[in-house]
Amino acid sequence: MRLSKLASEIAESPTLALNEEARLLRERGEAVINLGIGEPKNKTPIAAILSSGAKLSSGEVKYTPPDGLPSMKKAVIRYTEENYNRLVAPENVIITNGAKQSLYNIFYSILNPQDEVIVIAPYWVSYPEMIRMCMGIPVIVTPEDGTFTPRFEDIERAVTSSTRAIIVNSPNNPSGEIYPPELIGKIAEFCERKGIYMICDDIYHKLTFDRNVAVPAYSLTKKDVDDSHIIVVNGVAKLYGMTGFRIGWVVAPRQLVKVMTNVLAQTTSCVSPIAQAAAEGALNGLQSVVDALRLQIQNNCEVVLQEMKTFHGARLIPPKGTFYALPDLRAFNNNSVEVSKFLLKKAMVVTVPGREFGMEGHIRISFAGSVKDITEGVARIKWALDSTSPNEIYIGDKKMVRDWL
Numbered sequence: 001m002r003l004s005k006l007a008s009e010i011a012e013s014p015t016l017a018l019n020e021e022a023r024l025l026r027e028r029g030e031a032v033i034n035l036g037i038g039e040p041k042n043k044t045p046i047a048a049i050l051s052s053g054a055k056l057s058s059g060e061v062k063y064t065p066p067d068g069l070p071s072m073k074k075a076v077i078r079y080t081e082e083n084y085n086r087l088v089a090p091e092n093v094i095i096t097n098g099a100k101q102s103l104y105n106i107f108y109s110i111l112n113p114q115d116e117v118i119v120i121a122p123y124w125v126s127y128p129e130m131i132r133m134c135m136g137i138p139v140i141v142t143p144e145d146g147t148f149t150p151r152f153e154d155i156e157r158a159v160t161s162s163t164r165a166i167i168v169n170s171p172n173n174p175s176g177e178i179y180p181p182e183l184i185g186k187i188a189e190f191c192e193r194k195g196i197y198m199i200c201d202d203i204y205h206k207l208t209f210d211r212n213v214a215v216p217a218y219s220l221t222k223k224d225v226d227d228s229h230i231i232v233v234n235g236v237a238k239l240y241g242m243t244g245f246r247i248g249w250v251v252a253p254r255q256l257v258k259v260m261t262n263v264l265a266q267t268t269s270c271v272s273p274i275a276q277a278a279a280e281g282a283l284n285g286l287q288s289v290v291d292a293l294r295l296q297i298q299n300n301c302e303v304v305l306q307e308m309k310t311f312h313g314a315r316l317i318p319p320k321g322t323f324y325a326l327p328d329l330r331a332f333n334n335n336s337v338e339v340s341k342f343l344l345k346k347a348m349v350v351t352v353p354g355r356e357f358g359m360e361g362h363i364r365i366s367f368a369g370s371v372k373d374i375t376e377g378v379a380r381i382k383w384a385l386d387s388t389s390p391n392e393i394y395i396g397d398k399k400m401v402r403d404w405l
């Protein structure tokens, strides 16, 4: 069959593939624990349900403007003022089908073939693939010192005359790292000076623990939004646990928003008014839902840290935000794909191999789920890999004995 070379080379989403494998195992009655997916367990906030319900009941479910419903844009403008201390115009905002579409449309709108985008490892799996889909070249910068925070000099060294953007995701998926304000400030200043876009993927920006805060790049530049090269991506998937509504947005210079609007209009026409109404409800409703989720996730993180204390050989840099931990398991095996497959086969636990995030030798554990799953999941991982852990364990109602260490 003749297919597009470009499309055929796009990798399958590893998280979705692992979820599918886990679903099949569960269907066969296996006691699978999914620590792979980044999806909070909370119910949709009531304000979102009421708002989308009202829209649905109105029977007025039609095409919407390609850049978003004016009322949803208004909610984003208010959100931006409250959380970023920036007053932006409706022309600076576009609503998209999830933050994923925001990112894809940004790359599509700013890249010419062979243009480069700096991606900092560990990175979210989709960035390099999306950049390639837009004919660009991802240039990976990996911290050399075993941390998850890059040195500014290394980013600067990777920049060439073809660099169009640097993508910054802090709090970071998959490491939970939050970059220090000085680093964010240096990147922002550099991008503004050089005319390179700084794409801030802020999808986890309020999911931070203890006194850690993710400083927005906007607070570190004096430039007006229309003259700035800072682009902010956000959405309701993670902060409000509204993954299924598929609502994201971008705040950017109006010239870019105009081009992105044409791209969205020609590809998906617009965003569903029901989903937009839900997101609007979430943004305008009680924000205590975000704090409740943040506290629950922080508690889950503490459970992971507690469990990891007795995992001999594993090294973990404690996450400062998000709902992911990225332990270094090189003491057991350098090949993270082998480790993840082994953990699914022996311990019935879904994890994501670090290789997918540019961090070979690590695995990503999501702690967005229940405390029970997290405790049991990590116990099973220890049982499968760490010879100092008890060699018997129950998986479902089956007593398992470790006979490979």
Ligand code: PLP
Binding pocket: 038, 097, 098, 099, 100, 101, 124, 169, 173, 201, 203, 235, 236, 237, 243, 246, 247, 248
């Ligand atoms: N950016 C990062 C870093 C993510 O982890 C995700 C989802 O996992 C997204 C963007 C996409 O968010 P959405 O579900 O709104 O498309």
